[in-house]
Amino acid sequence: MGWRGWLTVLVALAYLVHPYLIAPSGVLVGSGATFPQAQLEAWMSSFNNAGFPFKVEYVGKGSGGGQSDLSAGVVDFICTDPPLSSELWARLKERGDLVEFPFILGAVVVTYNLPGVDRLRLNGSVLAGMYMGYIRYWDDERILALNPGLRGVLPHREILLVHRSDSSGTTFLFTSFLSLSSEEWRRSVGRGKLVRWPVDELGRGLGGQGNLGVSQLVMENQFSLGYVEWSFALQLNMPIAELSGKSGDFTVPTVEGLVEVADSALRILDRGPEDDWDGDVDVLLETAFSSGYPLVGWSHLVFYRGDGRILQWLSWIREEGTTVPGYAPIPDWFWEEVLE
Amino acid sequence: MADMRRLKNAVFLSVITSLALVGILPIAHITGAVLYNGTKALIHAGPSFLWRAPGDPSTGEIGGIGPAISGTIALLLISMLIGFPLSFLAGVYLHEFPQSAISRILMPATNLLLEIPTVVTSMFVYLVLVVPMGRFSALAGGVALSLVMLPYVTTHVREALDAVPVDFKEAGYALGLDRAKVLFLVMLRAARRGLITALLMAVAKSVGETAPLLFTIGGSGEIGYLGLGRPTSSVQLLIYRFAASPFPARQEAAWGASLILFLLFIGVFALLRKAQRGP
Amino acid sequence: MRDWLRPVLASAALLILLVLGAMILFLTYKSVPVLSREGLSFILDSGWIASEGGEEYYGIAAALLGTLYTSAIAVALALPVSVSLSVFVVEMAPRKIRTVLEGAILMMALLPTVLYGLWGLTYLGPFLLRYVMCPLHGSLGWFPLFSEEPKTGNTILTAGVLLAIMITPYMTAIIKDAYSSIPREYREGLYALGTTRAEAILVLLRMVKSSIAVAVVLGLGRAAGETVAVSMVVGNTMGISISPFRPGYTISSLIANQFGNAFLYRLMPSALYGSALILMGISTAIAVLGLWLARRWSIKWRI
Numbered sequence: 001m002g003w004r005g006w007l008t009v010l011v012a013l014a015y016l017v018h019p020y021l022i023a024p025s026g027v028l029v030g031s032g033a034t035f036p037q038a039q040l041e042a043w044m045s046s047f048n049n050a051g052f053p054f055k056v057e058y059v060g061k062g063s064g065g066g067q068s069d070l071s072a073g074v075v076d077f078i079c080t081d082p083p084l085s086s087e088l089w090a091r092l093k094e095r096g097d098l099v100e101f102p103f104i105l106g107a108v109v110v111t112y113n114l115p116g117v118d119r120l121r122l123n124g125s126v127l128a129g130m131y132m133g134y135i136r137y138w139d140d141e142r143i144l145a146l147n148p149g150l151r152g153v154l155p156h157r158e159i160l161l162v163h164r165s166d167s168s169g170t171t172f173l174f175t176s177f178l179s180l181s182s183e184e185w186r187r188s189v190g191r192g193k194l195v196r197w198p199v200d201e202l203g204r205g206l207g208g209q210g211n212l213g214v215s216q217l218v219m220e221n222q223f224s225l226g227y228v229e230w231s232f233a234l235q236l237n238m239p240i241a242e243l244s245g246k247s248g249d250f251t252v253p254t255v256e257g258l259v260e261v262a263d264s265a266l267r268i269l270d271r272g273p274e275d276d277w278d279g280d281v282d283v284l285l286e287t288a289f290s291s292g293y294p295l296v297g298w299s300h301l302v303f304y305r306g307d308g309r310i311l312q313w314l315s316w317i318r319e320e321g322t323t324v325p326g327y328a329p330i331p332d333w334f335w336e337e338v339l340e
Numbered sequence: 341m342a343d344m345r346r347l348k349n350a351v352f353l354s355v356i357t358s359l360a361l362v363g364i365l366p367i368a369h370i371t372g373a374v375l376y377n378g379t380k381a382l383i384h385a386g387p388s389f390l391w392r393a394p395g396d397p398s399t400g401e402i403g404g405i406g407p408a409i410s411g412t413i414a415l416l417l418i419s420m421l422i423g424f425p426l427s428f429l430a431g432v433y434l435h436e437f438p439q440s441a442i443s444r445i446l447m448p449a450t451n452l453l454l455e456i457p458t459v460v461t462s463m464f465v466y467l468v469l470v471v472p473m474g475r476f477s478a479l480a481g482g483v484a485l486s487l488v489m490l491p492y493v494t495t496h497v498r499e500a501l502d503a504v505p506v507d508f509k510e511a512g513y514a515l516g517l518d519r520a521k522v523l524f525l526v527m528l529r530a531a532r533r534g535l536i537t538a539l540l541m542a543v544a545k546s547v548g549e550t551a552p553l554l555f556t557i558g559g560s561g562e563i564g565y566l567g568l569g570r571p572t573s574s575v576q577l578l579i580y581r582f583a584a585s586p587f588p589a590r591q592e593a594a595w596g597a598s599l600i601l602f603l604l605f606i607g608v609f610a611l612l613r614k615a616q617r618g619p
Numbered sequence: 620m621r622d623w624l625r626p627v628l629a630s631a632a633l634l635i636l637l638v639l640g641a642m643i644l645f646l647t648y649k650s651v652p653v654l655s656r657e658g659l660s661f662i663l664d665s666g667w668i669a670s671e672g673g674e675e676y677y678g679i680a681a682a683l684l685g686t687l688y689t690s691a692i693a694v695a696l697a698l699p700v701s702v703s704l705s706v707f708v709v710e711m712a713p714r715k716i717r718t719v720l721e722g723a724i725l726m727m728a729l730l731p732t733v734l735y736g737l738w739g740l741t742y743l744g745p746f747l748l749r750y751v752m753c754p755l756h757g758s759l760g761w762f763p764l765f766s767e768e769p770k771t772g773n774t775i776l777t778a779g780v781l782l783a784i785m786i787t788p789y790m791t792a793i794i795k796d797a798y799s800s801i802p803r804e805y806r807e808g809l810y811a812l813g814t815t816r817a818e819a820i821l822v823l824l825r826m827v828k829s830s831i832a833v834a835v836v837l838g839l840g841r842a843a844g845e846t847v848a849v850s851m852v853v854g855n856t857m858g859i860s861i862s863p864f865r866p867g868y869t870i871s872s873l874i875a876n877q878f879g880n881a882f883l884y885r886l887m888p889s890a891l892y893g894s895a896l897i898l899m900g901i902s903t904a905i906a907v908l909g910l911w912l913a914r915r916w917s918i919k920w921r922i
Contacts, residue, residue: 012417019567027563029476029571038398044562045396057571059560064669064880072882073474074558085671088883160770165855167669167880194669194880200856203865206771207855209584209876216586220745221771235398236586324398345815352817357711359703363791364720366784367727370738429631437625442632448910449639455906456642457844459871460895463878464642467649490635520624548731551846551871555878579733580847583740598734609726 028309031059032066032078033169034210036104036299038231040079042324043317050316054309060210063299064167064193070302077303077310079103081169082193083277084302090276097305099273101338102280102298105262105328107253108173109295110241111233112225113218114138117153120241121146121250124181124294130225131161131178132185133202138223146250155223158204162217162226165207167193173297174227176285180294229297231326245294253293258328261288261296266334273338298330314339371602378599381592389596394561394578397587405597407564411478411557411572412547412601414565418482419546423489424539430490431497431538432523446494454491458551461487466555476558476571484552489545493538500534501527533615540612547605550576575601646899649892653677656886661893667857667877669884677890681857683897685775685867689849690842692779692863694835697787701838702831704787705795706820724795728788736851739781744772744852747780752864767862773854776863781852782842789841790834797830797918798823829916833909840905844898846871870898 030040037060048055058079061069066078070092083100084092092098110122126142129135135142138154147154164171175191189195199205206221208214211228215236218226230253233240242250251257265284271277277300288296303310318339323329382389385402395403430450434443465484470476508530512522528535559573560581566572575597582594653661657677664678708720752769759765801823809819824831854866855876868876874891881887912918 009421012421016414016417016421016565016568019565019570027566027570029558031558042396042398045393048393048562055563057559057563059558061879064883068880068882068884072471074470074476087672158768158770165876167877167883192670194667196666196668197856200858200866203767203858203860203862204770205856205858206773206866207876209855212585212587212590216584217771217773219586223770232586345818349815349817352820353711356703356706356820359700360707360720363700363704363787364723367723367730369742370730370734373738373742374734426631426634429628430635433628433632436628440629442629442636446632446636449636451906451910452903453635453639455840455844455902457846457871457895457898457902459844459846459874460642460646460899463874463892463895464645466878467645468641487638494635519622523624544729548729550731550733551875554847554875576731576733579737580851583733583737583851594737598737601731602734605729605731609729612729613722613725 026054026309028054028056028077028307028313029058029075030056030066030077030079031061031069031075033063033081033299034060034212035063035081035106035170035229035297036079036327037211038229038235039104039106039324039327043321046320047313047316050320052312052316056313060212062164062166062193062210063169063172066302068167076307077301079299079301081297081299082172082281083279083300086276086278089278095304098302099305100275100277100300100302101271101273101334102262102266102277103301103330103338104323105258105296105298105330106326107230107258107293107296108170108177108227109230109233109253110225110227110243111215111218111238112241113222114154114239115222117150118239120150120239121244122241123244124177128178128182128185130159131163131197131199132188133199133204135159136204157223160204160206160221160224161197161199162206162208162214162221162224163197164210164214166209168210169193169297169299170211170227170229171195173281173285173295176281177289177295180285180289229326231324234326243294245289245292247290247292249292251293253296255328257292258296259331261291262298262328263331266331311339374595374598374602377592377595378602381596382599384592385596389593390600394582394593395589397585397589400587400589402589402593402596405561405575405578405593405600407559408561408573408575408578408597409600410564411559412575412604414478414572415481415485415553415557415574416543416546418478418568419485419489420542422482423486423546424493424542426486427490427493427542428497428535428538431494432501434494434498435501436519436523450491450494453487454495458484458488458549459554462552462555465552470556470558473569475569476556477569478557478565478572479568481553481557481572481574484556485546485549488549488552489542492545493542496538496541497535500531500538503534504530536615537612540608540615543608544605544612547576547601547608550580553577643899646892646896649889650896651889653886653889653893661890662897665857665859667873669887671884675884675886677886677893679870679873679890679894679897681859682868682870682873682894684859685853686843686869686871686898686901688775688863688867689778689782689853689869690839692776693782693786693842694790694838696780696783697790697838698831698835700783701787701790701794701834702824704791705798706824708791708795709799710816710820724788724791727784728792732785732845732848735781735785736848739777739848739852740773743781744774744777746772747774747777748772752776756864763861764863767860767864769864771854771866773852773866774864775853775867778849778853778867778869779863781848782845785845785848786838786841790838793834793837793918794827794830797827801826829912830918833913833916833918836905836909836912840902840909843869843905844871844902846875850875870894874898 063080069075172193179186179191208217214226265287389404391406392404395401469480512526558571561578582590665680666678668676755765850872856866
C-alpha cells in the first residue's frame, strides 16, 4: 500500500471521527406506532430546525415494534396506540421511572379503491364479514343494504382486503371495533395488534407495513379496501367510508367529535403518567361507539423519566407544535396535569 | 430432410437468441427506469437533494437525502475498515497455509458464509451488538456489512495470490527473504490486479446490500452519521422504506435516491471491470 | 521465531471461524424455546398467532412453502434463460457484443438488491398483473394454477420472476465458464462431422450438464435467501395455496416484516430465530450439495 492508500485510510478515519469534533449534540431516538407518524414528522421537521442542541428521530414501525424496542432497551422513547399491557408495564417499570400517557388523538378510517364511488357506508358487522371472507364481492346484498343508491354501481368484483403485516395499534383499534360489532369476529378472530386474518387463507388478503404501506396498497390495487389512520387518508385524498356505531347514524370523524370523546374517556379513566394504562382503549372505544364516529383512537408516549431532553421536546410541542389535519389535540387540562 | 434440419437449426438458434435477449432485457429496463425517474426527481428537487433532509411529504416537498448519503458513506467506510483487513489476512492465510487445520475448516466455512442469507446476519448483529450497546448504531451496520463481504473478499484474495506464478515466490526465497518479506515485497505486487478486484468487490457488496442494515442502523432518513455508537440512516434503507410510501414526494425521493445509489454503484462497477480486464 | 506473520494471519482466519461458529450457536440457542415447545409442527403447521400474556403459536409452513415456491419458479425461469445467455455469449455474439453482454451480466449480479425491489414494485408487478396473470386467468381459468382471479401485482409469481432475474447472472456465470472452457477441438470436430450449429450446441451443452446442475442448485440457494427485493413484492400474507397469483410470504420476508416487533412477545423472537435457522439450514444444505457436486465434477467458476 503506497502513500495514497494510507491517505485514503486517513481520510476515512477523519470522516468517521468528525461528528465527535463538530457535533457534540445527540439524537433523541424514538420508534413505534405509525398512527401518529405524520404528526410526529411535522413536529420533528420544525423542531429539528429550531436550533435545539439535539435532534429528534422517529422510526415508524408499528406499536408492537416500539414496545419491542423499549423492551430491548434500544430507544429513548416510543409511541404506541394501545398502552403497554399491565404485565409489560410492571416488568419495565422495574428498570426505572417509566411514564406513559396518551398524547395525540386520531381516528382509524376505512378507505377503499372503487373508481366512481365517492360515498360508501359500512358498519362493523359488514366489515367483519368482509375480513372473514364470506362477503366476497362488492355487490354483496349486505353491502347494498347499507348503500341502496349504489345498486348497479358496485361491481361484481372480489374484494381485496388490505391489512397491516406488522404488529400494529391501528390493527388493535380496528379489530377491537370489529369485536365490539360482531360476536362471530370476537369468537373466531378476536382482537390484537397482530391477528390471524381469515381472508389471507382465502388469498384475498394483502399485508402492508405501517399505515403508509396499507395506504399504498389500497391506492395501487383496484377493488381493495383497508384501514388507516385518518391523516393518511386526508393527506392522500383517499375516500373515507362513513361508519356507524351504536346509534346507527353514519358519520366520518371530526376534530370536535374526537376531542369530546377523549375528554369524557379521560375523565372516566382518571389516570396519570405514573399509572398503568392497560385497558384504556376499551373505555375510549366504548365511549366513541355509543356517541358518534366509532373508531376513535389515541397514541401513548412512553419513556423513562430522567432524560431532560424529552421534557424539553414536550414543552416545545405544547407551546409551538401545531396539530396537522387528521389528528386532534389531547384536552388542555390533561396536558397540564402531565407536564406538571 | 436437409431442409428440415436447416429449419430446426434456424428455430433453435432464434430461440436461443430471443431467450438471451429476454435475459438481458430486465437490466436494460431497470437502468432506463432508474435513470429516467431518478433524473426527473433530481430536477424536481434541485441540487439540494444531495444535502437536505427529507421534506414534509404532506406538502409534496421532496427535500433531500443528505443524511442518508452521509450515513451510507460512513457505513461503507466502517465496513471496509473492519471487513477488508480481516478478510485480506484470512485470504493470505488460506494462500500461505492451505494445508493447515484452520484452512481446511475455513475453506468450506467461507463458502458457507457466502450462502448465509444476509437478513440472518442482520439478526445476529442485532443480538450481539445492538442489544448489548442499547442502541442501533452505525457501528452495528458496518459490522453487518463487513460480515457479508468477508467470504467474497477472502476468496478473491486467495485466488489472486494463488494465480501468481510459483517462480516469483521461489525467487524471493532464493534471495533469502523471509515469508513476510516475500509476501509484501513480491507477492502483493504481483497479485496487485487481483487484490484491487477483491477490494472493489468489497465496496460493491457494501453498496449493494440492504438486508444487513434492516435491524442494525435504526435511522429513517432524518439523521445522518453522528458517530459510531449512534443510529444513522442509509440510502439503501431509505429507498426500501420510501418505496412503500403512498406519498408521491416520498416515491420521487426514492427514485432520486436510487439514481444516486446507481451512480455510486456504476462508479465502483466501472473500476471493477477495468481491473478485471486489464490495461 | 522470525515468522511473526503466521499468528497474525491465523488469528484473522480464526476470528472468521469464530464469528461463523457464534452465528450458528446463537441461532440454535435462540430457536430452542420454539422448537422444544412446538416441535415439528413449527414447520408443518401454518399460523402466526402473537399474543402478550396469552397463548402464542407460530407455524411457518406457509412461509416455508412460499420460499420453496418462489425459488422453484425462479430457477425454472432462470434456467433456460441462463443456458441461452451462456450459449449466446460464447457461441454467437460478435466480440464487441460479447464484452458488453459480459459487463451487463456482471452488473446484474452486483446491482444493489433494493433497486431490483423498487423496480419490481413499480414496473414488474403491474406488468405481470396486466399482461400475464389476467390473460392467463381469462383464457386458461379452468387450469388449477390459473383459476385464482388475479387481484394484485404483489404475488408469489411476481416474487418468483423477480428472483429469476436476480439469479440469472449468477447461474449464467457458472454455466458460461464451463461452456467456454470446452476445448476448441471438440467444437471443430463436431462441425467436421457435418452437424448443424444447433446440433453442435446441444452436444456441447450435454457435456456441461453437471455445471448446469450446480448452477440450478446454487441458484436455488440464492433465491431462497434473498430478502429485501422479495419482501417488497411478495404481498406479505400467510396463506397456503398452489395458486401463484396469490400474495404470500417467504421466510426471509417474514423475518423482515416481523423481527422489528418480535421482542414484545415472549416466543416470537425464538420463532424468528428458528425461521432463520431453518432458512440457513436450507441454504446451507443446498450450498453443500452444490459445492459437493462442483467438487466431484471439478467445476470452477467465479462470481
